[in-house]
Amino acid sequence: MRNKITILSILSLLCLLGACSSLTSVNDNDILIKTKSGNISKDDLYKEVVNTERGKELVQELVYMQILKGKYEVSDNEVNHRLTEIKEQVGDKDEFTIFLQKQGFNNENELKDYIEQSLYFLKATTEGLKVSDKQIKDYYEQNKDQYTKVRTSHILVKNESDAKIVDEELKKGNDFTELAKKQSTDKVSASQGGDLGYLSGRSQELDPTFLAAAMKLKKGEVSEPVKTLFGYHIIKVTDRKEKPLSEVEDQIKQTLMEKDAKPIQEVLNNLNKEIEIKEDVFKDVFKNVESKEPNMSH
Known part of the structure; x- marks a missing residue:
């Protein structure tokens, strides 16, 4: 069978090092780490792999990824294209560092490994699916805010009457920046001067009412008073950047394909048919396997 993988091949290095479970004694050549409180042997490492849930999950990941590759x-x-998209969504360098920490990544390379795994599973779950140019264009037009950034300023006041006063001052020609101050x-x-910097249509931290109002404005336009939980805002868009379809076509294609993707469990069941288990200790590793697809919801 094509791409048949054996569990024995995954553990070959350990066994070659003498870490098989049949070991009855430990000599200096089998010691990996020495401490004053005790040593860690190759046999200890082997037992950690075969006798713990963490070890079984590691074997599952190694086998599945080898088949997918x-x-x-x-x-x-x-991988780098997806990484760039994530960085653009997250923000500047400091915000990206915070993002990595919150999501449990020690560094950018760990995130890249995670992205690579997610792309392999994406290809497995969407194999054979087709997306037309029309579908991509229609999605872009219907969701253009997702690919738009607006530089926004606002004047925030406590109540509607104050908002109307500010609105009248602006209509008389008073400077927005000075009124904000x-x-x-x-x-x-x-x-x-009320400047909030660039806001993305994908932002989840902002009040949705405020964001929706800002995204509707053209460059230089000022909104009517907008009510949120924080009070009343007068919003001005000072710049607007829209990514052209050509820059986000691949991203949209991926989004559309994900909607019709096969269930991950179906993919895993098919991969299980290509696994031949040679070590009895692993006979149950691939029974009732939960989804191992990386989830890039970070």
Whole structure:
């Protein structure tokens, strides 16, 4: 059978090192680490793999990824492209560092490994699916806010009557920046003339009412008073950047394919048919296997 993998091959290095479970004694050549409180042997490492859930999960990951790498190809360009998309969504360098920490990655290379795994599973679950140019274009037009950033300023006041006063001042031609400095209750942005920087249509941290109002504005336009939990905002868009379809076509294609992807359990069951178990200690490792597909919801 094509790409048949054996559990024995995964453990070959350990066994070659003398870490098989039949060992009855430990000599100096079998010691991996020495401490004053005791030593860690090759046999200890073997037992950690075969007798713990963590070890079984490691074997599952090694086997599944070896099979997938024999069936599909994921290039460095694909991984780096996805990494770039994540960085753009997260924000600047400091925010990206915080993102890595929150998601449990020690560094960028760990995230890249995770992305690579997710792409292999994506190819396995979407094999044979087709997406037309029309579907991609329609999705882009219907979700253009996702691919747009607007630089926004606002003036925040406590109540509707104050908002109407500010609105009238602006209609008389008074400068937005100066009014923000004097009238806005958001003291952080007020010191910058109300500037909030660039906001993404994908942002999940902002009040959705505020974000929806900002995304509707053209460059230079000012909104009517917008009510949120924080009070009333007068919003101005000072710049607007839209990614062209050509830059996000692959991303949209992936999104559309994911909607019709096969259940991951179906894929795992098919992969299980290609596994030949040679070590009795692993006979139950691939029974009732839960989804191992990396989830890039970070």
